[in-house]
Amino acid sequence: MLIPFSMKNCFQLLYNLKVPIAGLKNAAKGGLILQSTSNNIYQNLAVEDWIHDHMNLEGKPILFLWRNSPTVVIGRHQNPWQECNLNLMREKGIKLARRRSGGGTVYHDMGNINLTFFTTKTKYNRMENLKLVIRALNAVQPQLDVQATDRLDLLLEGQFKISGTASKIGRTAAYHHCTLLCSTDRIALSSVLKSPYHGIKSNATPSVPSLVKNLLENNNTLTCEVLMESIATEFAAYHQIDSNSILISPSDETMFPGIKRKAEELQTWEWIYGKTPKFSVNTSLNLLREQSCSEMKIYVDVKNGRIEDCNIDAPGHWLPKEMLDKLSTSFIGNKFCHSEATMLLNALLRTCPKDHELYSKWHLLCEKVKTIM
Ligand SMILES: Nc1ncnc2c1ncn2[C@@H]1O[C@H](COP(=O)(O)OC(=O)CCCC[C@@H]2CCSS2)[C@@H](O)[C@H]1O
Numbered sequence: 001m002l003i004p005f006s007m008k009n010c011f012q013l014l015y016n017l018k019v020p021i022a023g024l025k026n027a028a029k030g031g032l033i034l035q036s037t038s039n040n041i042y043q044n045l046a047v048e049d050w051i052h053d054h055m056n057l058e059g060k061p062i063l064f065l066w067r068n069s070p071t072v073v074i075g076r077h078q079n080p081w082q083e084c085n086l087n088l089m090r091e092k093g094i095k096l097a098r099r100r101s102g103g104g105t106v107y108h109d110m111g112n113i114n115l116t117f118f119t120t121k122t123k124y125n126r127m128e129n130l131k132l133v134i135r136a137l138n139a140v141q142p143q144l145d146v147q148a149t150d151r152l153d154l155l156l157e158g159q160f161k162i163s164g165t166a167s168k169i170g171r172t173a174a175y176h177h178c179t180l181l182c183s184t185d186r187i188a189l190s191s192v193l194k195s196p197y198h199g200i201k202s203n204a205t206p207s208v209p210s211l212v213k214n215l216l217e218n219n220n221t222l223t224c225e226v227l228m229e230s231i232a233t234e235f236a237a238y239h240q241i242d243s244n245s246i247l248i249s250p251s252d253e254t255m256f257p258g259i260k261r262k263a264e265e266l267q268t269w270e271w272i273y274g275k276t277p278k279f280s281v282n283t284s285l286n287l288l289r290e291q292s293c294s295e296m297k298i299y300v301d302v303k304n305g306r307i308e309d310c311n312i313d314a315p316g317h318w319l320p321k322e323m324l325d326k327l328s329t330s331f332i333g334n335k336f337c338h339s340e341a342t343m344l345l346n347a348l349l350r351t352c353p354k355d356h357e358l359y360s361k362w363h364l365l366c367e368k369v370k371t372i373m
Contacts, residue, residue, distance in 0.1 A: 030059070030241040033232045034248050036066040039110065041097045043250035044068060046263035048116055049100065050256045052173050057120045063235045064116040065228050065245060068108040070185075071095040072192055075103040075166060079204035079276045081197045086338070087371070089192055098272045101177065103166035104207030107193055111183035111214065113224055115231060117176045124174035126152050126165060133163070133180065136234040140226055141219050153210065154180075160213035182224045183216040197372060202279030273337065274305035285368045287318065289361065294318050296365060298372065302336045312369065319361055323352075327369075338373045345370065 036044050044066040051062060072084045072094060080086060080096055083105040089096060108114065117129045130148040137144050145157050154163035167176040189212065215222040228245075236243030253260060265271060280301045287294045294315050301309040310331040312324050330348060334340055345366040352362050 031061040031063070031235075031239045032241070033235055033243070033245045034062060034064045035228070035232075035245040036064070036250055037247050038250045039067055039069045040250070040263075041068045041071040041073065041095055041108065042263045042266045043259075044114070045097060045099055045266050046259050047248070047250045047256065048175060048177070049262045049266075050259050051116075051118055052168065052170055052175055054256075055118070055173070057118055057123075057173050061123065061239060062116075062118040063232070064118065065232065066114045066116070067110050067112065067224065068114070069095070070107075070109045070188065071097055072105060072107055073097050073099055074105045075205055075207075076100055076275070077102055077205045077277060078105060078207070079200065079202050079279055080273065081276075081279075081281075081373075082195055082200050082202065082204060083207055084192050085194055085196050086373075087196070090338070092188075092192075094188070094192055096272055097266065098275060099166065099177075101166035101168040101175075102205060104164065104205065105193060106164050106179055107184065107189040108179070109184050109188070111181070111185065111216070111224065113180040113182060113228055113231075115178055115180065119174055121169055121172055121174045124167070124169065124176065126167060126176045129176050130154060130163075130165070130178070132234050132238055133178070133231060136227065136230040137215070137222075139234065140230050141222060144215075144219065144222075151208070152178075154178075156213050156215070156218065159211060161210035162213060162215055180227065181212060181214050182222060182227055183214050184212075186212060186214065197281070197283075199281050199283030200279055201282070202277055204277045204279065269305070269335065269337065273335070276302070276305055278303045281372055283372060285371070287314065287361075287364055287368060289364060296368065298369060300331070300336065300372075305335055305337070307331045307334050307336050312365075314365060319358070319365065323358075323362065327365075336373055338370060341370050341373050 036047060038044060047064060072089060074080055074083055076099060127148060130152060134146050137146050147155050149155055152165040153161050156162045162181045163178050165176065165178040232245050233243045248255065250259060282299050284295050284297045287296055296312065296314040299311040300307055310328045312328045314324060327348065330344060334344060349363060349366065352359050
């Protein structure tokens with residue numbers, strides 16, 4: 001059962017703060033089950049940060065249940081250009097988020113449940129959490145064949161991934177979070193998790209692609225709502241606590257002081273793209289014009305999301321070398337970013353000689369350059 005946030009719940013949360021707030025003394029017994037009212041990835045990741053940073057989890061584990069509108073979530077040390085199709089995501093309005101935990105890239109939508117298990121560092125035990133999820137699944141559907149693998153994925157029928165795991169271990173607190181595919185749009189999942197960008201070299205963590213399946217495809221009783229309820233019940237039984245989930249609003253500053261700033265930070269370009277490990281792109285692109293095809297080469301070094309070095313090369317008959325050099329130089333110091341490149345190229349286009357052929361070639365080349373970002 002879900003109970004909405006009330007002052008009682010607020011106190012239950014607040015008196016567990018590491019930094020004690022005057023007047024709040026009691027302690028939540030045994031643990032808490034929280035469920036987010038938000039489907040915004042940045043707000044939900046901010047709740048994780050907030051609990052991790054502010055709550056005393058000693059003897060009081062927390063389970064946080066949350067879902068998001070369509071989003072690609074990359075791991076802390078990943079390269080978004082290597083992991084997903086950013087152009088397609090822009091087109092479809094699919095968000096991109098970088099989480100604080102390591103590991104690979106996953107797709108979220110309202111058919112995917114996220115579970116975060118918060119404990120002290122000493123009580124952190126991912127396999128135990130996954131076993132709890134399996135028990136919850138079997139409580140709804142006893143015949144369901146689900147197993148945890150060594151890399152802590154959950155597999156359905158020995159071959160289809162239904163859950164992926166990642167974690168963050170802090171000084172005293174830790175969390176293990178995992179996904180659970182109930183009724184996600186699998187077409188969207190596979191199309192956005194395919195990178196169209198070529199020639200990227202980096203030491204970023206690569207994802208490990210798998211065959212995926214939705215639980216609802218196996219059995220039509222396995223909806224998100226039923227599964228969240230069953231997981232909450234199993235968590236409550238295991239920790240001998242009340243099985244009611246407390247509904248929380250991640251934008252509630254009275255309950256989570258400072259949370260808005262956390263969500264804002266997770267939304268910045270500097271966090272999402274800027275934290276990409278240093279990488280280079282070395283690729284060639286075809287310039288098709290009036291039935292002839294020329295090849296341009298582009299080389300870029302990117303550090304902290306910004307272009308440190310750039311070299312664009314095309315045949316001399318296509319564009320004068322001075323123009324190509326001007327283009328390469330003007331990229332240096334700029335963000336490796338589609339919208340910033342668009343502004344820069346539009347400004348450069350205005351300085352282009354008013355020669356129709358030159359202008360159209362320059363325009364085409366600029367459009368091609370943008371496709372790698
Ligand atoms: N939602 C979801 N659930 C399970 N598996 C998925 C999902 N989306 C994609 N995939 C598959 O997993 C691989 C990547 O596997 P890989 O093992 O590389 O990465 C993960 O599993 C990371 C899990 C992170 C969980 C966090 C919990 C809260 S915020 S995100 C991808 O290529 C797909 O084949």
